[in-house]
Amino acid sequence: MKKWHLVVDVNLCTGCQNCVVATQDEYMNNDFKGYSKPGAAGVTPLSIEHRVRGTGSMVDAQHVPKMCNHCDDAPCIAASDGAIYKRPDGLVIIDPDKAVGRKNLVSTCPYGMIKWNDEQNVPQAWNFDAHLLDSGWKAPRAVQSCPIDALKALHISDSDMEKAIAVEKLVVLQPELNTKPRVYYKNLSAFLSHFIGGNVSGTRDGEAENIEGATIALLQNSTPLAETLTDAFGDFKFENLHDTSTGYSISINHPDYTSQIIEVSGILAESKVLDISLSR
Amino acid sequence: PDGSTRFVTNTNGGPLFVYVKDDKILRTTPIDLTDDDPESWVIKARDTQFSPKRQMTVNPHALSLKSVVYSERRVKYPMKRVDFDPKGNRNTQNRGKSGYVRISWDEALDIVADQVRRQKTTYGPGSIAVTHGAHHQMGNVGYWLSALMRFTNILGATLMKFSPISWEGWYWGAQHHYGNSLRLGLPGPYGTMEDCLKECEMIVFWSSDPEATAGLYGGGEGSQRRQWAKDLGIKFVHIDPHYNSTAQAFGGKWLPVKPTTDSALAHAIMYVWITENLYDKTFIANCTTGFEEWKEYILGREDGTPKTPAWQESETGIPAKDVTSLARMWASKKTYLSAGGLGTGFGGACRAATGQQWARNMILLMTMQGWGKPGVNFGNLQCGAPVDLAHYFPGYAEGGISGDLTRTASSINNYVRMPHVVTVNPVEQRVPREYISEAIKTGKAEAYLWDGMSLEAQFRKAPYPSPGNAEIHMIYQYGGSSFGTTMNSSRRIEMYRDEKVEFVVSQSIWNEGEAQFADIILPACTVAERADISEVSGCAAFGHHNQTQMNHRMVVMQHECIKPLWESKSDYRIFTEVLGRLGFGPMYSEGCSELDWCKRIFDSTDAVNFTSWSKFLKKGYVVFPPQAEDMRDNVYMRWMHEGRKKDVPEPHPLPGDYSGDFLDGLQTQSGKIEFLPNSLKRGDPDNEERPVLNRYKPAWEGPASGEQVKAYPLQLVTGHPRYSFHTHMDGKNSHINDIQDHRIKIDGYAYWIVRMNSIDAADRCLNHHSLVKVYNDRAGVICALDVSPLVARGTLKTYESSAEFDFIQDENGKVLDRGGCMNLLTPSRTQAKGTTAIAPNSCLVEVEQWNNSWEVRDEKMALGS
């Protein structure tokens, strides 16, 4: 049986916020009986989380669209006495009538994706624009308004989805919560991890110059993990490192310069940018 | 299925479907193209076929139309300031303080008509000034260059003149080197998308954030293409004091330059090219003049200072080694220069004291690399799509229904194809927008007015008042954005309160900005409440072929989706009624409704070759098919490079401005790119602020400003707001207010955001999302602080164009605002002598924690009760 799934490609998302605004537009001043009460200013069912890494001139940023995950094992449903329910097509709906006044439902979502609408006295979440899908729309507003197709709504069977998950290496947010989300993320790793990067320079005729083509190795407790070369700006970057890990070090080698090893002490709590100058 | 009707409209951020039920807008969505619409173009490059998404992509400000249509901040009824008595005491000193009462349309129109008569008989020609913003709701009928221009001409009034705000440095500087005065100094876009995808290896984004600005009216079209470039492995470099939206989206090497100092960096790049023989000598020899003198300057033989990477380091803050790396990479890779958001121009760096220096250097850099070679051009995939430009449809700068043959581009096509009653403004007087407050206060102002007809037109100075004309005593204000968008804007408070200004009428959709300074407010309606017709991204004239930003050329029937709300009326109707009171009604309207005008315009265009009027009305749009693959436009400047006559569809320079044969070479005197421009040698030879030889000179307000830097050590950069379109869609309970990256709500108030480097914040003990006061001698603005490493140290990045002006004044009249009008802080000085050019990005400020409570002003905003 076909069900709804959403795939979010974090690499493609530019942070344009069309999905956020389109969804506001759908619900503001509109009462979709049986689906949702009108939205309210400031109550955004979707939001874009912005994560920034790095320091100095080596920085980067990711935009991660977040919304109700339409969990198959949803704690919000379990706690709701029937005010929140799962449809056969996979969607999780907060019943706009039964949920009236139930502010306590907000905290039942471990993802923080239920928002309290004070004007309507009702909790609300992104319901995949179920009212539109039921009247024949092919995708929710957020998906339709994304200029770069960073969001895709898939109406396929769960087994077909399993295949897509494997092929595209899709993950869910906070899998440890075991809620079985139906919203999947692609290229999320940079968002969840840190990098160790830096610049390698030396001196020639008394002036600093970037060193291109230096061999940089990343080691953990002396075991080599990865190797790369510095680029034309003398820059290098190792991705996908986690804060649980300790004992990183970097070795720098170039035939014209003295090699160096730099220890990155302690837990990698955030991305590290190293400024390395080599001598001949 | 839900019983709604689907209308169509157009906005500055792309066209929309508008779903309406029971005369109420339910939603607006981007338009997905269907199989009935023409196929999309395909570009074959590097073994891949690129074809765009079949949607007219939009920007977030487009999608918030519904929220501002129904905004509580709409002007709902005609209003009169409580203490304004047109027959007695006018209390001009209370403008911006006192409240309003509702009056009838009849009363309001009678007052306006009476005041017009009184002005003309009391003072004579020129005493009425008409003011307006630069950007209108899209359309060819209800545009300021159309219906308002027609109104102004028939009324006979002093026109407010812009400086070329978007282009400044290009207009006053760059064009002298190579021409393109009719584009105000910007390069053209033709053929560059295909060339870039096929050939380019690196794009240098220099003061360029197309993901924030979408070029100009570009919707979301560029994002997909830049993703293509990234997927192809094209390298990105960002030279900007802010790791801006584009850098954040696509990554790349960041050179966090100090604002206003870029020219030093540019010179150092050229130094490396010259000393390491990394430039295109054939192109220099065949297509340029003056290079030897330029080389002497760069090498320091002319002034004793070699412009080395080490020399620029203390100016720009960019390590010398990074400049050397960039210069070598640039020369070894086929490189596109994305200067400004369009890629072919604009850029915050062109709006600073050093703006003309910077834009001039952009041209000179590309010249040294053989501008026009495969893979070497201006652009960032924002412009230059292979759409078919052969089909005529007017852009707004063609004057719509204005009948104005001299101050719009009407006479070339529009008027010939759609004859209508010609209108001429008998008042020749102009007042410069940047100096209107001085003009009124002192009775005098002087400016160089924007005129793109030739390179020399800009040297002509225009005095206010014009000989024999009256000074301004009445302002017909059309929209009221200027507190958010003009420099040192608190000057306007005094202007409005000046007793010489006897009457101010505001024709406004929303009660925002300057509307609160008017005596009478006339409620206009939004584009959703009236008919219009336009092409997506179509401006023409100075923005000739702006629609190459679009993947599909689309002409839109802008339906009257709902009836005008409350007592509002369309601008066109208001003009008809004001002029009707004065006996000019039928002359103004030619008996036509707005829908009649839409039909007249439609019939005059090539849209008739693709659809019929009735089908167009019903469907709401028509798409022109793209160019056939073998008919695509040639690449810009390739003709120079390959020694051919000009062969792109750009109708300028004017024929008489070729020195060689027709289409041979460029607009300059030599017909070549001139390192030392002849037009400056002739027109402005001894100006040390805009020298013939484009030497580096630090900004008059910037890092080199000595004492001022001690008091105000931060450089304020005001970019164009990513989520709103200038003041459009900001404030007024718009959906955009819900974007955490646009305004931040603190204690229930939505504050404008300033972005600061983490270390600068720590130095001042300031926290993320705390309230701060940004201030200098000019004013103070209370903002929410965003702290991150994405802004260069010493820089404060914010946006201009707050729609909200929510201010108090101290006993000296100094303004403190919490609406977010950052332009209260910017200098009104022109970039250089001999120019009238805004320079807001030369601005020093300091920031401190704001702990005080806000003293609420008198309850004066009692509109619409």
Ligand SMILES: Nc1nc2c(c(=O)[nH]1)N[C@H]1C(S)=C(S)[C@@H](COP(=O)(O)OP(=O)(O)OC[C@H]3O[C@@H](n4cnc5c(=O)[nH]c(N)nc54)[C@H](O)[C@@H]3O)O[C@H]1N2
């Ligand atoms: N600090 C700083 N300042 C800048 C810039 C900068 O880079 N830095 N950039 C400059 C540039 S490039 C520009 S283009 C300007 C833009 O500055 P403005 O042109 O002043 O800004 P807009 O918001 O476009 O103003 C349009 C006004 O017209 C009104 N309006 C629009 N449509 C209609 C209509 O249909 N009817 C009526 N009655 N009114 C209407 C709007 O409500 C608004 O008040 O800002 C300039 N200011």
Ligand SMILES: Nc1nc2c(c(=O)[nH]1)N[C@H]1C(S)=C(S)[C@@H](COP(=O)(O)OP(=O)(O)OC[C@H]3O[C@@H](n4cnc5c(=O)[nH]c(N)nc54)[C@H](O)[C@@H]3O)O[C@H]1N2
């Ligand atoms: N969403 C949206 N889009 C718009 C507009 C809008 O208001 N909103 N306005 C439209 C209009 S009218 C115009 S003219 C264009 C303007 O388009 P642009 O002029 O290209 O836009 P800006 O934001 O002024 O400047 C672009 C970048 O220049 C950087 N910058 C500022 N000063 C300097 C400097 O000294 N050196 C360097 N290297 N970089 C600097 C800024 O940080 C910013 O990232 O945008 C158009 N598009």
Ligand code: SF4
């Ligand atoms: S994300 Fe939260 S609200 Fe949505 S289904 Fe899961 S638990 Fe419920």
Ligand code: SF4
């Ligand atoms: S519309 Fe698409 S690109 Fe824009 S913020 Fe949403 S997901 Fe990201």
Ligand SMILES: [Ca+2]
């Ligand atoms: Ca990305």
Ligand SMILES: [Ca+2]
């Ligand atoms: Ca000429």
Ligand SMILES: [Mo+4]
């Ligand atoms: Mo502009």
